[in-house]
Amino acid sequence: MDQAPHRVTIREVAAHAGLSISTVSRALTGSRAVLPELVRRAQDSASELGYRADTVGRSLRTQRTGTFGLVVPDLTNPFFPALVQALEHAARSRGLSILIADTGNDPEVETAAMNTLLDRRVDALLVSPVDLEASREGLISAATTVPVLQIDRVIDEGIPFVRVDQEAPVKALVERMIATGRRHLAFIGQDPRIATSREREVAFAQAMSERFAGGPLRSVTGGTSPQSGRAAAETLLSRWPETDGVVCANDLIAVGVLEHVRARLAGRRIAVSGFDDTLMAQVLELTSVRQPVQQLADLAIAAAAHPDRSTLLATRAVVASEVVFRRSTD
Amino acid sequence: MDQAPHRVTIREVAAHAGLSISTVSRALTGSRAVLPELVRRAQDSASELGYRADTVGRSLRTQRTGTFGLVVPDLTNPFFPALVQALEHAARSRGLSILIADTGNDPEVETAAMNTLLDRRVDALLVSPVDLEASREGLISAATTVPVLQIDRVIDEGIPFVRVDQEAPVKALVERMIATGRRHLAFIGQDPRIATSREREVAFAQAMSERFAGGPLRSVTGGTSPQSGRAAAETLLSRWPETDGVVCANDLIAVGVLEHVRARLAGRRIAVSGFDDTLMAQVLELTSVRQPVQQLADLAIAAAAHPDRSTLLATRAVVASEVVFRRSTD
């Protein structure tokens, strides 16, 4: 049938323009001064022939691919698509591309994925590590080969990161629940090996101990889904029946809790809050913590795109998030 | 600080093993027979030195990158993360990678993104085109350079695709609504320039005309979000107040409709259905059409990964989907 169409190379552009390859390269990339007349000739020939520089050849020579590896734990969790989208836009606006890997919450897959990305010679690795412990070794080892940036989830302070502050919003949630008359607050976390969930739990414990020194710490952990949220709510309320406010580490969990509360405990006035301000939170009128995804992405890409790697290697950024109060905490 | 760590090249492996570069290459890739003894020596040296072949060098030589470009319209729509995840897994299990681009529903961005992916010399382009018309030109032009596979949304039958049948599920929905006593059915679509939405609308019109020949076609279109779903429901019900069943082109829309119905029309028994069987549909007990995402992804990657491009170029696949009935259509 139709043959693989021949791609125009810089050599042909040079021939067509009656210039040397070097001159064309310089004229098009602007890497060194070229007489305006020649620049025009080069550009004209290039566009006439439809020339577009081949990134593979360029990468081989420059040792930079203009590509980042992005490793996320689970695209099923709506927070990550939002993050990916923001990162991809930020990257593309600078002419950079993103190789994506979804690890399905498996640390071994994660390490393997990072290695295949390294083989592809990405300029940097953006990672939201799966597991506080099991991900560490692979992460550290990757960091010896390429600049690594932990994004959102940070499991090793020695490696650059861009994260969200968890303390303030959790404190604000607790304060609000107390202000609306609740006294017996509880926390429902995801797998405790997830960095952000752990941090939220710690923040919760601290906020509580400031208000109710010596009081019991009501806390339960489970999976990351409405189903497990419902189950967690059940065990929580059977263990501490007095509970009248629940801070969840995640919207998906909170939705499950909400279901349980609205269905089984319609009479009781139990506050519920989540994290991530997903679409579901908006629809179900669930109080949630909106993540500054855009800011996170901009910081990450800005750091990763910086020409000298020392900037990236020095990145330790924490950005603030904002609680969106809705009916679920009225 | 610490210098960029030197990556081991095949040349060093060859030196260490006392073999020629060619032999090492052949031993490691198995591209030609090599004496077992030498294979062992090559492999030992490779693993001892921690050698991993550089994909950039290889790509330059072989003219294949082992990378696909994936272009999706909007990761905010939960259908696409699911698709991306499935595609990425299928690709990685074959040692292939995916460069992702989110076009934010903008055909111009889409064309630009496709071009930057082409510069990266992807082996194939997997695209869910934004717009039935505005996307066509860019798509066709890209297809002259690289194998292109339309995935889910197809806007040009001349270009290979992997899609989902819309007719059967829509018909099943209509039948069910009729079977449960509804007579005045309506359709709410997304932007009519979205291929799948249009197909669902056509299927709806056809199913209806089979049952109610000559009856009015109640149909409204709007955006892809609960908000616009709610708005659409409002105009729909003011225009055709008798409506007692609504087939929506999308879960997000359906959720908006459901809100409107449950809030404002609590007395009336109006059936609502969506598409994609997202988490929200499950939570809100919304009848929806589950997309065979896994199957779609497997077919797509299998076609794209096939060594000779003629297979991909011949791909025209349609897979079936399944309606999941829930309370919203009881």
Add this chain to the structure above:
DNA sequence: ATAGGCTCGGCAAACGTTTTCCGGCTTCGC
């Protein structure tokens, strides 16, 4: 016994680009 064929190691070319180096020309200062 020898011609022909098979196996397999190594040299070198090639993939497409950027960039170093060289050298010719112009300019400028004295």
Add this chain to the structure above:
DNA sequence: GCGAAGCCGGAAAACGTTTGCCGAGCCTAT
């Protein structure tokens, strides 16, 4: 009017890999 110092074009090397080709050694069949 002359040396030094830019400016800028072109040849060629380099990035890391795969692979076409050659030829040495061995086997086999007649």
